[in-house]
Amino acid sequence: MGSRLRNLVAAVEAIDPLVVTGKVAGVNGLLIESRGGLSRLAVGARAEIGRRGHAPLPAEVVGFRDAKALLMPFGPVEGVAPGADIKIIDAAASVRPTTAWLGRIVDAFGEPIDGKGPLPQGRRPIR
Numbered sequence: 001m002g003s004r005l006r007n008l009v010a011a012v013e014a015i016d017p018l019v020v021t022g023k024v025a026g027v028n029g030l031l032i033e034s035r036g037g038l039s040r041l042a043v044g045a046r047a048e049i050g051r052r053g054h055a056p057l058p059a060e061v062v063g064f065r066d067a068k069a070l071l072m073p074f075g076p077v078e079g080v081a082p083g084a085d086i087k088i089i090d091a092a093a094s095v096r097p098t099t100a101w102l103g104r105i106v107d108a109f110g111e112p113i114d115g116k117g118p119l120p121q122g123r124r125p126i127r
Contacts, residue, residue: 022086024049025068027077032059034069034086041069046089051079056087058109074108096121 022036032049041061048056049071057080059071071086096110098120105114112119 021088022047022069024080024082024084024086026082027080030073030077031062032071032073032077032080033065034071035067037069037086037088041088047071048087048089049073049080050085050087052081052084054079058089059086098122 022034025033025035027033034047041064043061043063045061047059047061049059051057057073057075057077059073061069062072063070073080096119100120104112104116104119106119107113110119
């Protein structure tokens with residue numbers, strides 16, 4: 001492969017993937033409404049919602065209503081405010097077990113919570 005082609009391939013590989021964002025339009029109980037970025041969303045898409053004074057809140061798109069995406073958070077909604085940034089996460093929901101997981105304690109996201117360090121990762125889609 002010629003150097004020009006290698007340079008072109010390297011330049012293409014260095015391009016950041018598209019980041020889809022939106023804003024919080026409203027919160028109703030545990031349901032968070034998002035505006036913006038809807039053309040790239042589908043039910044099951046994962047997102048992170050910015051919160052004041054807290055770490056980003058993971059959430060999942062569960063539906064649509066009146067040109068707004070409806071997100072269900074995976075934690076408390078404290079700190080979520082109108083206009084807060086919502087970043088759509090490219091990675092699909094997955095669990096990554098291997099035989100090394102046997103006897104370990106993990107949370108709902110497959111992250112270890114037993115204090116025994118990180119887990120090796122396999123790759124299995126949830127859906």
